Amino acid sequence: MARRAVIDAALAGLVAAALAFPMLGFRLVDSATGLSLATRFDLVLWAAGLVALGRLGLGLLRASTIGISLSLPALPNIRRPVGWVLAVAALALPLMPFADRNLMDKATLVLIYIMLGWGLNIVVGLAGLLDLGFVAFYAVGAYAYALLSQNFGLSFWVCLPLAGILAAGFGVALGFPVLRLRGDYLAIVTLGFGEIIRVILQNWQDVTGGPAGISGIERPSFFGLSFKASAPEGQQTFAEFFGLDYSTDHRVIFLYFLILILALLTNLFTLRIRRLPVGRAWEALREDEIACRSLGINPTLVKLSAFALGAMFAGFAGSFFATRQGFISPESFTFIESAVILAIVVLGGMGSQIGIVLAALLLVGLPEWFRDLAQYRMLAFGGAMVLIMLWKPSGLLSAREPTIRLGERA
Amino acid sequence: MEYFLQQLINGLTLGAIYGLIAIGYTMVYGIIGMINFAHGEIYMLGAFISLIAYLAATTIGGGSVAVALMVALLATMLLTALWGWTVERVAYRPLRKAPRLAPLISAIGVSIVLQNFSQLAQGARVKPLPPVVRGGFTLMQSEDFAVNLSWLQIFIVMLTAVLMAVFTWVITRTSLGRAQRATEQDMKMASLLGINVDRIVSITFVMGAALAAVAGLMVTLYYGVIDFYIGFLAGIKAFTAAVLGGIGSLPGAMLGGLLIGLIEAFWSGYFSIEYKDVATFGILVMVLLFRPTGLLGRPEVEKI
Structure with missing residues (x-):
């Protein structure tokens, strides 16, 4: 031996x-x-x-005969409590003594990816459609907010739903012709679509600012209270209203809570819609398209709804991204972003909401701590993708529970 | 007319290169049904290795360009094929029976690794190579425009034709090719009949990588600049070509490659260079809508 x-x-x-x-x-x-x-x-x-x-x-x-077991302990029944614990921990994070600005920024970034992961999970995890151009909808959301706010002076809160609707519209427009295609063709068409959006953003100088992007995007306000050092005449800033000393941390923490709420809404939506007929149809379609068709489910319509809803959440996340950064350019919406989001969904174990949180922490959170090793960061990232797949081909948390079963659980 | 002819020549040259890469996609997809996302990266490695091999050959062997090119071609095919073999062995073979998305994610991971590895090993800046094969002849001459056909373009198209001929012969006439076709049709049945399926899949990857390596060499000579990022776009376009021609079909891949090359050349020649990639994907979407199996693909029958 x-x-x-x-x-x-x-x-x-x-x-x-x-x-x-x-x-x-x-x-x-x-x-x-x-x-x-x-x-x-x-x-x-x-x-x-x-x-x-x-x-x-x-x-x-x-x-060797010892043989060590390299598997996560099975945790089917404690998943619900784990979810609650994580949610409470996320809510309490800004109050912790070690929560400095740096940490909050990183946590916000991870939450963006968790939200994107949950959005894509509707498409890939539930409906089983392979989407390699998810970042396109993220870009649509980001540019929708940036352009609406710069050209029409609309506030973030008005633009957020608009961006979502617009992204969903793009989802329908793209999905309608291509969703009849088989899985792998869909993958390549979505990939192409993602690239087309990026190329257009890059070259349509008059509207999108080309490669230079759009800067000076309006920051969000808290019920009309801005987070700036001083408010215009007749208005108050957040710090003045609550009698606090002005600090830039307020906005960072506000943004953190904003994305946390958005992400949790995405999660809640997914959990609830899985129990509705359309959610059931997604999962049924993923398992067996032919059986679904013979039962009278219209595959194109059902797929389209998953595509549009996933795109909508990407649109929300996109406009949040734009308002957080204050600057967007086509650079932020390359294929690699789509790959990262897809990797989060697949590594998490398709369809598992907590798995996605885990994978996002692992793939986005962990590399953030090693920013100094920038050169080796992506190398390790790609390597980790391969290794995790080899180790757990169906994802970190993959015990997929059927959402419905006939009779009581044995 | 002159301008048209020139774009035709340029498009055919470009198309030959895409076609060579597309064969790697189409064969792998045909045999194990996965999109080998790292194939574009293999081509990029081929370009780098060919540049290094060519420079090494000229340094050691002295002046002769032809000898240096031959050495570079062989060395590149060999070494790049080894990369292709290793990628399959390490990242795909353990996932043969895994859920459908697992090898795809693994392939994307490999692609990221190879890209960043090349960046670290060879630097991020573009690598320019002064023209090696110069000259050619003028086909047509009008007052202000001359149609040129360079030796290099002839070389690229001829080499592609030769490789295609050899390849078609291997697939259709040899026992290896028969084993490959059998594995493509039914992997389990093929293995029951005594075909070493793992070996056949490995050989398929090796062949695809060798052809991608030739494409890499051609691009290095043709454009004279390469960087670690060229694999991505070329990979997508070659895959588009494979789908366009009908995935799983070898002549289809070549035809798709030529078409994509022509579309790209004519679009940049007559419309706009910026949007040439949009044109490629637009055509892809149209083909999939009206002929989802590609131009030469067989319709797939769904059995329950």
């Missing part, structure tokens, strides 16, 4: 050396005299050695 592991490791090391030889062994140097090569073969040896060692460790681990 051990002998086999050693041979296996040696082979893995050889392969790694061959892989690393061109890409790591040489470096393209661009100088005044043209392109030339520099060598650094020590890196190849390092790569080969590390891979061989890792492979040896893995091989010995597998060969």
Whole structure:
């Protein structure tokens, strides 16, 4: 056994050396005299050695009789309480002594992704439609708010539903022709659609500001109370009204609560709609489209509703993103964002609401702490995606409960 | 007329490159039914490896461009194929029986890893290579516009044609090709008949990666600049080409590639360069609406 592991490791090391030889062994140097090569073969040896060692460790681990179990404990029945505990913890977070501005910013970011994940979960997790261009609706929401507020002076609270409706409209417009297609074609069309939206945002200079984006987007107010240092004549700021000393933290905390509420609304909506006929139809359609059709469910209509609702939540999240950043540009809406959101849904275990929270914390929250290692951050991110999939192919929390069953649970 | 001819030539060259990448998508999709998202990245690696191999070959071997190109071509195909093999072995094979989305997410992860790996290993800046193959001849000459056909364009189209011929021969005439087609039709039945399915899938990835490597070499020579990000867009377009031609069909992939190349060339030539990607996807959506199986694809029969 051990002998086999050693041979296996040696082979893995050889392969790694061959892989690393061109890409790591040489470096393209661009100088005044043209392109030339520099060598650094020590890196190849390092790569080969590390891979061989890792492979040896893995091989010995597998060969050993001890066999450690690398699985999460099953927790079907405590999920509900866990959800409540998480919600309360999220509500209490800003009151904690360690909650500084930095932490709140990161928590807000994670919550945006949780909300996007929950929105996409309606499309991918419940209805089983593979959407690779979800970020397009997020972009529609963000630009809708930014443009409406800049051109027509509408406030955030008016724009929020408008952005949602607009995004849902885009969802319907895109979904209507393509939802008849089979899963993988749908994936590529949505991907194409995401790219089209980005290209248009980038090139339609007059309206969207092109690559420079839109800056100076209006911040939201708290029932008409702004979070600025001083209010215009006849109005009050948040700090004045409540007799507090002005602090920029107020807005950060307000934004945190805002996205928390939006996210929880998304969650509540999903949980409730799963019990309505349309929610049941989504899940039934995901499991067996032919059976659904023979039962008189119109697949296109049902899919379209999932698509539109998912897009609507992305639109909400998008306008929140715009108001939080105060600046948006096509840069923020690349394919990689769609991939991250999809990864959150799939890694979380499709259809699992808490799984999505876990995956968002893991994929968005964790890398935020390692911002200093920016270069290696995305490398580790991609690696983590692969490893989690290899480890748990159906997601972190994947025990999928049927939402309805005939008779009592045994 | 002259302008039209020039765009036709440019489009065919571009289309040959897309077609070569599209074959990798279409074969993998045909055999294991997954979108190999990392295939565009394999092509990007091919471009980098070809650039490095070419430079290394000219440094060691002296002056001859032709010899250096041949060495670079072979080395690139070999090393990139190894990358393709490794990706399949590490990231996809363990997920063969997993839910449908698992390999896709894994593939997106691989794509992110390869992109960032190349950025770290070779730097983020674009790598310019001065033209290696110069010259060509003028086909047509009017007062203010000359239609040029460069040696490089001839080389690209010829090489693609040769590779396609070899490839078609392998798939239709050899026992390996027969095993591949059998695995594509029914993996379980093929393995019952004594075909090593894992090996066939590996070989499919190796073939796809080798062709993508050739495309990478061609792009390096043709455009003269590469960076770590080229894989993404080329990957999407090649996949579009595969779908356009009918996924799973080899001639379809080539036809789709040529069409996408032509659409792109004519759109940028006559309308706007900025929106050429929009045109590609617009056509894709139209094809899927009116002919969901692609141009040369077989209609899929759903069995209960």
